[in-house]
Amino acid sequence: MELSAILLQVLNGLDKGSAYALIALGLTLIFGTLGVVNFAHGALFMIGAFCSVTLQRLLSISTVTLDETKTDFLGNPAKITTPYVETWFGPEVGSAIIDWSVPLAILFAIPIMLFIGFAMERGLIKHFYKRPHADQILVTFGLAIVLQEVIKYFFGANQIPAPAPDAFIGSFDFGELIGMGAGTLMYPYWRIVYFLFALIIIAAVFCFLQFTTFGMVVRAGMADRETVGLLGINIDKRFTIMFGIAAAVAGLAGVMYTPINPPNYTIGMDFLVISFVVVVVGGMGSLGGAVLAGFILGILESFASMRQVIELIPGINQVVIYLAAIVILLARPRGLLGRKGVMES
Amino acid sequence: MAAALEVRGVNKRFGGLQALDDVNLTVEEGRIHAIIGPNGAGKSTLLNCFVGRLKPDSGTVMFHGQSLLGILPYQVNQAGVSRVFQTPEIFGDLTVLENVMIPALAHRDGIFEMNAMKPLRRETDIRKEAVDVLEDIGLQDKLDMTASSMSRGDKRRLEMAMGLVQKPKLLLLDEPTAGMSRADTNNTIEVLKHISDTRSITMIIIEHDMHVVFTLADRISVLAQGHVIVEDEPENIKGNIKVQEAYLGGAH
Amino acid sequence: MFGLSRGDAVLWLFVLLLVLAAPILLNPFPESSALAQFNAGYPDLMQRFLIFGIFAVGFNILFGLTGYLSFGHAAFLGAGSYAGVWMLKLLTINVLPAIIISTLVAGLFSLLIGYISLRRSGIYFSILTLAFAQMSFALAASVLTPITGGETGLQTALNDPRIFDAANTTGNIPAPSLFGMTMGDSHQVAVGDWLWTFNVGYYLCAFVMMIAFYIAIRIFRSPFGMMLKAIKSNNERLSYTGINPRPYTLAAFVISGMYAGLAGGLMVAMDPLAGAERMQWTASGEVVLMTILGGVGTLIGPVFGAGLIKYFENIFSKINESLLQTWFSFLPDGVSDFVVTVIYPFVGKGWHLTLGLVFMLVVIFLPGGLVGGINGLYKRIFNKSNQAN
Numbered sequence: 001m002e003l004s005a006i007l008l009q010v011l012n013g014l015d016k017g018s019a020y021a022l023i024a025l026g027l028t029l030i031f032g033t034l035g036v037v038n039f040a041h042g043a044l045f046m047i048g049a050f051c052s053v054t055l056q057r058l059l060s061i062s063t064v065t066l067d068e069t070k071t072d073f074l075g076n077p078a079k080i081t082t083p084y085v086e087t088w089f090g091p092e093v094g095s096a097i098i099d100w101s102v103p104l105a106i107l108f109a110i111p112i113m114l115f116i117g118f119a120m121e122r123g124l125i126k127h128f129y130k131r132p133h134a135d136q137i138l139v140t141f142g143l144a145i146v147l148q149e150v151i152k153y154f155f156g157a158n159q160i161p162a163p164a165p166d167a168f169i170g171s172f173d174f175g176e177l178i179g180m181g182a183g184t185l186m187y188p189y190w191r192i193v194y195f196l197f198a199l200i201i202i203a204a205v206f207c208f209l210q211f212t213t214f215g216m217v218v219r220a221g222m223a224d225r226e227t228v229g230l231l232g233i234n235i236d237k238r239f240t241i242m243f244g245i246a247a248a249v250a251g252l253a254g255v256m257y258t259p260i261n262p263p264n265y266t267i268g269m270d271f272l273v274i275s276f277v278v279v280v281v282g283g284m285g286s287l288g289g290a291v292l293a294g295f296i297l298g299i300l301e302s303f304a305s306m307r308q309v310i311e312l313i314p315g316i317n318q319v320v321i322y323l324a325a326i327v328i329l330l331a332r333p334r335g336l337l338g339r340k341g342v343m344e345s
Numbered sequence: 346m347a348a349a350l351e352v353r354g355v356n357k358r359f360g361g362l363q364a365l366d367d368v369n370l371t372v373e374e375g376r377i378h379a380i381i382g383p384n385g386a387g388k389s390t391l392l393n394c395f396v397g398r399l400k401p402d403s404g405t406v407m408f409h410g411q412s413l414l415g416i417l418p419y420q421v422n423q424a425g426v427s428r429v430f431q432t433p434e435i436f437g438d439l440t441v442l443e444n445v446m447i448p449a450l451a452h453r454d455g456i457f458e459m460n461a462m463k464p465l466r467r468e469t470d471i472r473k474e475a476v477d478v479l480e481d482i483g484l485q486d487k488l489d490m491t492a493s494s495m496s497r498g499d500k501r502r503l504e505m506a507m508g509l510v511q512k513p514k515l516l517l518l519d520e521p522t523a524g525m526s527r528a529d530t531n532n533t534i535e536v537l538k539h540i541s542d543t544r545s546i547t548m549i550i551i552e553h554d555m556h557v558v559f560t561l562a563d564r565i566s567v568l569a570q571g572h573v574i575v576e577d578e579p580e581n582i583k584g585n586i587k588v589q590e591a592y593l594g595g596a597h
Numbered sequence: 598m599f600g601l602s603r604g605d606a607v608l609w610l611f612v613l614l615l616v617l618a619a620p621i622l623l624n625p626f627p628e629s630s631a632l633a634q635f636n637a638g639y640p641d642l643m644q645r646f647l648i649f650g651i652f653a654v655g656f657n658i659l660f661g662l663t664g665y666l667s668f669g670h671a672a673f674l675g676a677g678s679y680a681g682v683w684m685l686k687l688l689t690i691n692v693l694p695a696i697i698i699s700t701l702v703a704g705l706f707s708l709l710i711g712y713i714s715l716r717r718s719g720i721y722f723s724i725l726t727l728a729f730a731q732m733s734f735a736l737a738a739s740v741l742t743p744i745t746g747g748e749t750g751l752q753t754a755l756n757d758p759r760i761f762d763a764a765n766t767t768g769n770i771p772a773p774s775l776f777g778m779t780m781g782d783s784h785q786v787a788v789g790d791w792l793w794t795f796n797v798g799y800y801l802c803a804f805v806m807m808i809a810f811y812i813a814i815r816i817f818r819s820p821f822g823m824m825l826k827a828i829k830s831n832n833e834r835l836s837y838t839g840i841n842p843r844p845y846t847l848a849a850f851v852i853s854g855m856y857a858g859l860a861g862g863l864m865v866a867m868d869p870l871a872g873a874e875r876m877q878w879t880a881s882g883e884v885v886l887m888t889i890l891g892g893v894g895t896l897i898g899p900v901f902g903a904g905l906i907k908y909f910e911n912i913f914s915k916i917n918e919s920l921l922q923t924w925f926s927f928l929p930d931g932v933s934d935f936v937v938t939v940i941y942p943f944v945g946k947g948w949h950l951t952l953g954l955v956f957m958l959v960v961i962f963l964p965g966g967l968v969g970g971i972n973g974l975y976k977r978i979f980n981k982s983n984q985a986n
C-alpha cells in the first residue's frame with residue numbers, strides 16, 4: 001500500500017473523527033458534571049446543522065423585481081430576485097455574506113444553542129439528576145424524537161445542502177506540499193477547516209476547564225460533587241452553564257459539518273449511537289478519552305473503507321468501529337482513559 | 346486447641362501508606378477474638394484480606410489448613426467464612442426475609458443453582474431457617490419490610506442474621522453494634538454470646554465499644570498503624586500502657 | 598394452580614382472558630363510525646402485539662430483574678427470524694420446527710454474546726451488546742447475503758427443498774401452517790355493525806405468549822429470580838454471600854435471548870420473511886422503550902408497553918388529513934380547519950412526535966412506567982384514605 005494512500009485515509013478519518021470527538025466531548029461533559037446520560041445530544045448536533053440551513057435561508061430572503069428588458073422563454077418579463085442583504089450592503093458585500101453563511105452561522109448558532117441548552121437543563125434535565133439512568137435515557141430519547149420531528153415538520157425529510165464559501169471549494173494538494181508529486185494527495189479545503197475548527201473548540205474547552213476558576217470548580221464537582229456542594233459553592237448554576245456549553249459544542253460541530261454532509265432530520269441519531277460508543281471506548285467521564293477515541297475510531301473507519309482492506313476482509317468497513325469497541329473494552333475494562341466505578345452498576 | 350485461622354506476616358500498602366505491617370494472628374476454634382484499635386488502624390483492611398476483597402502484598406492466611414488468598418469472595422464464603430460489613434451491605438430492594446433466604450440458599454445449594462422453575466414459596470425449610478434466625482435477632486416483626494427502609498441499627502442486625510443463617514465456621518463482624526441503641530447493643534451481645542455458646546462458631550469481632558469487647562471476647566488483638574502491638578487475654582489488655590498510648594496517639 | 602400463587606394465577610387468567618377476547622375488545626367501534634380507524638382488532642396488528650409482548654417480557658427478565666441493560670437484543674430476534682425462515686425452506690412449511698429452532702438458535706447466539714459481554718457491567722456492558730448487534734446487522738446486510746438474503750431479505754420460495762413436505766413445485770408458494778391450519782386463515786363474525794376477525798395465526802401467538810408469560814411468572818417467583826433481583830440490588834454483596842453472580846446473569850441473558858428468538862420465530866411463522874433491519878439498534882432500542890414504558894421489573898408492564906407502542910405505530914400513523922377533516926366536519930368551517938391544522942402534525946407521518954411526547958410524559962409523571970406509576974398512584978390514594986380513617 002502506498003504511503004500517500006495511507007496518509008489520505010488518516011486525513012479522511014480526521015473530519016469524521018472531529019465530529020465524533022466534538023459530540024463525545026459534550027456528552028462526556030454532561031455525563032461527568034451532571035451524571036446524566038443524554039440521548040438528546042445527537043439532536044443538538046442536528047439543530048446546529050439546521051442553524052446553518054436557517055441562516056442561509058434567512059440571508060437569501062429576496063425582493064422580486066421584474067426586468068422588462070429581458071424575457072424568459074415564455075416571453076414574460078424576467079423575474080430578478082435580489083436578496084435583501086445585497087440591497088442593504090451593496091451587491092459585493094451582500095453576496096459575500098450569503099457565500100459565507102455557514103461560518104457566519106457560528107455566531108448565529110451560539111446564542112441559540114446556549115439558550116436551548118439552558119432551557120433543556122432547567123426545564124427537564126434538572127428533574128432527572130436523582131432518577132435512574134433508564135429514566136434519563138427514556139426521557140432524553142423522547143425529547144430527541146420530539147426535536148427531530150419538529151425539524152422534520154419545518155424542513156422536510158430531505159437533505160438540505162448548505163455549501164461552504166466559494167473560497168473553500170476545491171482541494172488542497174498535500175502531495176505537492178510534502179513532495180510526493182502533485183495530485184497524489186488531494187484533500188478538500190473545507191475538511192481542513194473543519195479539523196482545525198474542531199481542534200480550536202476542543203482546546204478552548206480544555207483551557208476553559210483548566211485555567212479558569214469556573215472550570216476548576218466544575219472539575220472538582222466532576223470528581224466529587226458532594227464535597228464541592230459542602231463548600232457552599234453553588235455548583236448547580238455552574239452545571240447549568242456547563243450544559244449550555246456542551247450543547248453549544250455539539251451545535252457548532254453540526255453547523256460546520258453541513259458542507260461535508262448536507263443535513264436532514266435523522267443526522268443526529270446517526271451520530272448519537274456512534275458517539276456513545278466513542279464516549280464509552282474513551283472511558284466514561286474522561287474528556288481526554290472521548291477526544292482520543294473520537295479520532296481513533298474516525299481514522300479506523302476511513303481505513304476500513306479502503307478498497308484493498310475490504311478485499312482482504314469483506315464487510316470490515318461496516319463493522320470496524322464496533323469491532324474496535326469490543327476489543328478495546330475487553331482489553332481495557334474502563335475504556336481508554338476511564339476511571340474506576342463510574343457507571344459500572 | 347486447634348487454630349481456625351492462622352495469619353502470618355501479612356503486609357498491605359496503599360501507595361505510600363503501609364496499611365498492614367507484618368500482621369500475625371492466630372484465632373482458636375470456637376473462640377471470640379476481638380480486634381481493637383484506633384480509626385484507620387487497618388482493621389477493616391485486615392478483614393478484606395481474609396475474604397478476597399483485597400490481596401495482601403505478602404503473607405499467608407490459612408483457614409483450617411486451606412489458604413484464603415487468591416480465591417474469589419464466593420469461594421471464601423463457601424469455605425465457611427461469612428462477613429458482616431462495617432457499612433451495612435444488604436439487598437436494599439428486597440424484603441428482610443429475602444435478604445436472609447439468599448445466604449441460606451447459598452449455604453445449601455452452593456455458588457449456582459438453576460432453579461428457575463421452582464416456586465420460592467415451596468422452599469419451606471429455607472424460609473424456616475431464615476425466620477428462626479430473624480427471631481433470634483429480634484427482627485421477626487419486619488419480615489416483609491423492604492430492607493432499605495430500615496433504621497441503620499436494624500440493617501446491622503439484618504446483616505448479622507445474613508451471616509448467622511449460613512452457620513459459618515468463622516464469622517467476621519466489623520463493628521456490629523455501631524449505630525445501635527443501648528438496648529439493641531445488649532440484645533446483640535446476648536445473641537452473639539448465645540450463638541457462641543451453643544454452636545461453637547469462631548468469631549472475629551472488630552469493635553470500638555469496649556463494653557461489647559470485654560463482655561464477649563476471649564482474646565484481644567490491638568492494631569495500631571497496621572501493626573499488632575499487643576495480643577492478650579481481656580483482663581491484661583485493660584491496664585496495658587501500650588494500648589492506651591495507641592488510642593491516645595490515634596486521637597491526635 | 599400449576600405452581601402459581603393465587604394472585605399470580607389470577608393475573609395469568611386475566612391476561613388469558615384479555616388475549617382470547619382481544620379480537621372483540623380491540624374492535625370497540627362500529628365499522629361505519631368515524632372512530633373505526635382506532636380499532637386495532639385486525640390479525641396483523643394483534644399478532645404483533647403478542648409477538649412484541651413476548652420479546653419485551655423476555656427482555657424484562659434480564660433488564661428488569663438483573664438491571665443489565667442490553668442494547669443488542671434485536672440481534673437475537675433477527676437470528677431467530679433467519680433460522681425460522683431457513684427451517685420453513687429446508688424442513689417443512691409447518692411452523693412448529695421453525696419456532697423451536699428459532700428459539701434454540703437465538704439461545705446459542707445469546708450464549709456466545711452474553712458470555713463475552715457479561716465480562717463488563719453497567720454502560721460498558723450496554724455498549725458491548727450494542728456493538729455486537731450492530732455488527733450482526735451490518736454483516737447480515739452485506740457479507741452474509743448468501744445466508745440472510747442481504748438487503749432484500751430472506752423469504753420462502755416455490756423451489757425450496759422442504760424435505761418433509763410432499764413435492765410441490767407448481768402453483769403458489771405454500772403458506773406457513775400448523776398441521777394443516779394455515780396461519781393466514783381467519784373466521785369473521787359480524788354482529789350488528791361490528792366485525793370480529795378470529796385468526797389462526799393470532800391464536801397460535803396467543804397460545805405461545807401465554808406459555809411464555811407463565812414461564813416468566815415462574816422465573817420471577819423462583820429462588821433463581823430472587824438471585825437475579827439481588828444482583829440488581831447489590832451485585833458485590835452477593836458474591837460475599839457465597840453466590841457466583843456470573844452464571845446467574847448469563848442464564849438470564851440466554852433466557853431473554855431465547856424469548857427474543859421465539860418472537861422472531863413467530864414473526865416468520867406469521868409472515869415468512871426476515872430482513873436485516875430487524876437487528877438494527879433502533880429495534881433493540883424499541884424493546885428497551887417498551888419495557889421502560891410499561892414498567893421495568895413488573896410482570897405485566899412490558900406487555901402493555903409493547904401493545905402501546907405498536908398501537909401508536911399502526912393506528913396513529915394511518916390518520917391522514919382528509920380523515921381528520923371528516924372527523925371534525927361537524928365543527929364550523931374555520932374552527933374545524935384550525936383544529937385539523939393543530940392536530941395534523943401529531944398524527945400520520947408525525948406520529949413519532951406523539952410517541953416522543955408520550956415517552957416524556959410517562960417518564961416525568963409516572964416513574965416506574967405505566968404499571969409502576971399506576972401502582973404508585975394506587976398506593977398513594979390508598980394510604981391517604983388510610984390516614985384519613
Ligand SMILES: Nc1ncnc2c1ncn2[C@@H]1O[C@H](COP(=O)(O)OP(=O)(O)OP(=O)(O)O)[C@@H](O)[C@H]1O
Pocket residue numbers: 359362364382383384385386387388389390391431
Ligand atoms: N482501598 C483503599 N485504598 C487506599 N487506601 C485505603 C483503602 N482502604 C483503606 N485505606 C486506608 O487504609 C487505612 C486503614 O483503613 P481501615 O478501613 O482498614 O481502617 P479501620 O481500622 O477499619 O478504621 P475504622 O475504625 O475507622 O473503621 C486508612 O488510612 C484508609 O484510608
Ligand SMILES: [Mg+2]
Pocket residue numbers: 388389390431519
Ligand atoms: Mg473499619
